[in-house]
Amino acid sequence: MTTYISFIFTVILFMIVPGPSVSVIVANTLRYNLSAGVKTVIGTVSGAASMFVIYAFGFDLLSKNFQTFLNIIQWIGILFLFYMGFVMIRDSKNLNIKLEIKDNKNFYLHGYLVLWSNPKMLVMMASIIPVFLDLNQDTFNQVIILGIIFCTLGLISDLIYAYLVNYIKENFFKKDLSLIGKFSGTCLILGSFWLLSLRL
Numbered sequence: 001m002t003t004y005i006s007f008i009f010t011v012i013l014f015m016i017v018p019g020p021s022v023s024v025i026v027a028n029t030l031r032y033n034l035s036a037g038v039k040t041v042i043g044t045v046s047g048a049a050s051m052f053v054i055y056a057f058g059f060d061l062l063s064k065n066f067q068t069f070l071n072i073i074q075w076i077g078i079l080f081l082f083y084m085g086f087v088m089i090r091d092s093k094n095l096n097i098k099l100e101i102k103d104n105k106n107f108y109l110h111g112y113l114v115l116w117s118n119p120k121m122l123v124m125m126a127s128i129i130p131v132f133l134d135l136n137q138d139t140f141n142q143v144i145i146l147g148i149i150f151c152t153l154g155l156i157s158d159l160i161y162a163y164l165v166n167y168i169k170e171n172f173f174k175k176d177l178s179l180i181g182k183f184s185g186t187c188l189i190l191g192s193f194w195l196l197s198l199r200l
């Protein structure tokens with residue numbers, strides 16, 4: 001039980017700093033509406049759940065070969081963060097144009113794919129999860145339980161972001177959303193430089 005409590009506190013600290021998944025939730029909520037943000041959240045949680053299931057089934061194989069895969073994905077994540085930040089700043093003035101939602105499934109897919117490209121999640125899988133595992137016991141069940149805890153906390157955290165951003169949009173930036181778009185984009189670009197600095 002102590003292990004799981006420690007894991008909960010670790011995950012909370014892990015989620016304090018927003019990553020690419022949160023940025024997509026924020027972007028879809030700003031660009032469209034709360035429903036779009038919630039659908040993106042469902043996608044991110046589904047992505048995390050699938051990642052934990054795959055990790056549980058292939059723990060031995062992944063733990064041996066994860067570092068190479070992690071390095072590749074981290075570079076992709078750095079470039080992706082910079083690109084998203086650039087696009088948000090470039091298109092910030094367009095946030096004031098309300099778009100119609102033509103394909104609801106896209107928001108789910110956004111969340112799912114971005115979660116899988118999120119370097120934070122890969123760090124979690126490669127470096128943090130093994131710390132909380134008893135390798136003398138069945139790792140499958142342990143990973144699944146940790147996954148359930150992580151996905152539950154992630155769902156709560158991401159929904160808070162979606163609702164908070166929607167509230168701010170509706171009450172403080174209703175006339176001009178470009179400022180919050182520029183701010184979000186700048187944070188993403190700074191985040192990409194921070195990740196880059198960790199690798200140099």
